[in-house]
Every structure is written in structure tokens, then in C-alpha cells.
Amino acid sequence: MGNLIKNNQFGQTYEFGLNDADAPVIPGLKVRTLDLTYEPEVNETAQDGEGAVESVTTTKPDKRSIKATATGYISNLSQYRTQTASFTFDGRFFIIGPVKEPRQKGKYVEGSVEAVSYFGVTGA
Amino acid sequence: MRDEALVEAFVHDEQIVRGERFYRLAIAGVRLRPYSLWHQLLLEAMESPLVTPGATVAPADMQRALAVCQCRYPVSCFTLPVTIRRVWSMLGGGFSRHLERFEAYRKDYISFPDYSIWTPPLSSGEARTPEPDLGPPPGILALFGDVAQFLRSSDPGSVWNMALGEAYWYRAMGQRAQGKSLDFMTAENRREQATFETTHPELHAELLAVSEQLQQEGI
Numbered sequence A: 001m002g003n004l005i006k007n008n009q010f011g012q013t014y015e016f017g018l019n020d021a022d023a024p025v026i027p028g029l030k031v032r033t034l035d036l037t038y039e040p041e042v043n044e045t046a047q048d049g050e051g052a053v054e055s056v057t058t059t060k061p062d063k064r065s066i067k068a069t070a071t072g073y074i075s076n077l078s079q080y081r082t083q084t085a086s087f088t089f090d091g092r093f094f095i096i097g098p099v100k101e102p103r104q105k106g107k108y109v110e111g112s113v114e115a116v117s118y119f120g121v122t123g124a
Numbered sequence B: 001m002r003d004e005a006l007v008e009a010f011v012h013d014e015q016i017v018r019g020e021r022f023y024r025l026a027i028a029g030v031r032l033r034p035y036s037l038w039h040q041l042l043l044e045a046m047e048s049p050l051v052t053p054g055a056t057v058a059p060a061d062m063q064r065a066l067a068v069c070q071c072r073y074p075v076s077c078f079t080l081p082v083t084i085r086r087v088w089s090m091l092g093g094g095f096s097r098h099l100e101r102f103e104a105y106r107k108d109y110i111s112f113p114d115y116s117i118w119t120p121p122l123s124s125g126e127a128r129t130p131e132p133d134l135g136p137p138p139g140i141l142a143l144f145g146d147v148a149q150f151l152r153s154s155d156p157g158s159v160w161n162m163a164l165g166e167a168y169w170y171r172a173m174g175q176r177a178q179g180k181s182l183d184f185m186t187a188e189n190r191r192e193q194a195t196f197e198t199t200h201p202e203l204h205a206e207l208l209a210v211s212e213q214l215q216q217e218g219i
Helices: A076-082 B003-011 B037-045 B059-068 B083-087 B092-108 B139-151 B158-162 B164-177 B187-199 B201-216
Strands: A003-009 A011-015 A027-039 A045-046 A053-056 A066-073 A086-089 A093-098 A103-107 A108-117 B013-018 B020-022 B115-118 B181-184
Touching: A066 A093, A066 B201, A076 B201, A103 B020, A103 B115, A108 B201, B003 B164, B037 B059, B037 B139, B037 B158, B037 B164, B083 B092, B092 B164, B139 B158, B139 B164, B164 B181, B187 B201
Parallel strands: none
Antiparallel strands: A003 A011, A011 A027, A027 A066, A045 A053, A066 A108, A086 A093, A093 A108, A103 A108, B013 B020, B115 B181
16 A cells, blocks of 8 residues: 555545555556545535525545546656556546656656546446 | 755865965866856867867866866966976876866866756646747856846856856756746655665666656657
């Protein structure tokens, strides 16, 4: 699971060693940190006849969607740039979205991808 | 935590002579001023092999470089008075010793910040607007301009005579002041990367190859 360095009601941050077997497998990227942020998938209100909110429907905590940012060193530039994949972490299925531009970080090149996980989507 | 690169850029091995700063060790009897943007410009102007990686340096090149590094903006000096003692000291092993000292002298003033500028990720389907293909200004002049603007200096001499490493750090701070998000390498990052070379040699080679590929692409 990596090293949990932040944990609160909004999310968690994990840190991984280089080539850590527990790190999410993302093509072309050796993930070093994974930042997770939770948010309810559903957050709807119902109003009475006068427009006042009389009920709220929100996602249960264990079914919230998770936004993830995975950051690490790029090991294969073309694989990194053409991300179409997904990954699983802690039993959740993440769909990879925006990919950040590679940038020099000391001797290596750092990259970062954003992903999202919905409770009901468990595979491709 | 102490940042070696920052300390190297601002703390030097110097002495004060008649109220002026000089590098502590004289080379071939020549007292050298802090290695500055002005020195870099002059050495580039004369295409000195001392600022060309891999070039062969002759004793005459060293003499000219010593002449350059003893002057201050706006004075351009390319020659030293010929003395038997100096000519003698450039012969045989003396020359390679001078070369080593000169490299140590430049290194004392050239310590660059290691950082990158953060750009927000693209949303899916979004394309970054390409920058127009404009001819860039000469590198050393661009650095001069960035530092002068950041320091709001109206005295060109104060920037031209600034140590080269310091100027690069001020440029970085200028970019930060313009609102750019800078991501600096910390001492801990450096130490960590240095250990990967021995703990993960194969992966280290792969990661370095990516870095070279990116540099070839000019990013």
C-alpha cells in the first residue's frame, strides 16, 4: 500500500519507493506519490413548494468517487504520453484522464496523471 | 535544510583587496574578480575554449581568460603584460595546475538553481496553444535582462558584474514574482536520486534516457 503520509476525511496521500510493487501500475510512469480526494458522486436536493430544501440525497461514504493524482518519474516517454489505460489501487478502479507535461526534476523527468474512480465502475 | 546549490552560488572563497572583492587564490599571479556575466560574455565573444565544453585549451587561451576575469564591466581586457615569471609558470605541469585552479575558480561562482516551471495539466481533448516561433535573444543578454528587471536595476554594471550563479538564482525568483509556479529540487531530492544510481542501476539508466530524449526534443 505504500507509505501513508496524509489521511483525513477529504482524502489520503501515499508515498512509494522507486519501483515499489505496491505502487499503481501506470504505463511509462514509476509512481512515487498518489494523492486521493473523495467526493460524493450524488449530491441532490429536493425543494418544497416554496423553494426551500426539504431533503438531501448524498452518496454514502464508502461509495464516494475518488479523484487521484499520481506523480512519479517517467520511464518511457511515448507510453506516458499516450495514456489510455486505467489502474487499480486499494480495490478501486481508476480511469486515467489528463496527463501533465513532462518536466525535468533533477536528473530525471517527472510526470503526473489525473484519474477518477466511480464506485459502480469496477473494470474496463 | 541547507541547500548546497544555493550556498555555493552566494558564498565564495574570497579576499578583500583595497576594498574590492577578489577570488582568494591568484592564478599565475593574476587576481581574479568574482566570475560574472560580463566575464562569461567576453569569453563567449572571443570563443574561448574555456567556455566551450570538450575544447582543447592552449596556454594563450588561459592568458586571455585570466586577463578577462581581472576586469569589470564596462572594461574589456584581453591581454596581460608579459612577464618571464608568468610565461615560465605556464610551461609543463604549471599549465595544467593553472587550468585546474581556473576551473575551481569558475565552479565557485557557477552554481545554478535546479528547478522546473509547473504548468497545469491539460483536460482531455484540450490542446496547448503553441508559442510563436520567435528568435530568442542571446542567452547571456536574456539573463541580464531578467535579472535587471527583477532587481529594478538602472545600473547595468551592477548586473554585469554579478556572479553568474547568483544571477541564475535571481532569474528564478523573478519568474516566481511573475506568478510562475517553480518546483525546486531540494537537498533531500538530490540525495534520494543519488542513491537510485546504486540501488536501481537499470531503472536509473532508463530514467536518464528519458531525460536525454526530452532534452533532444528541446523541452
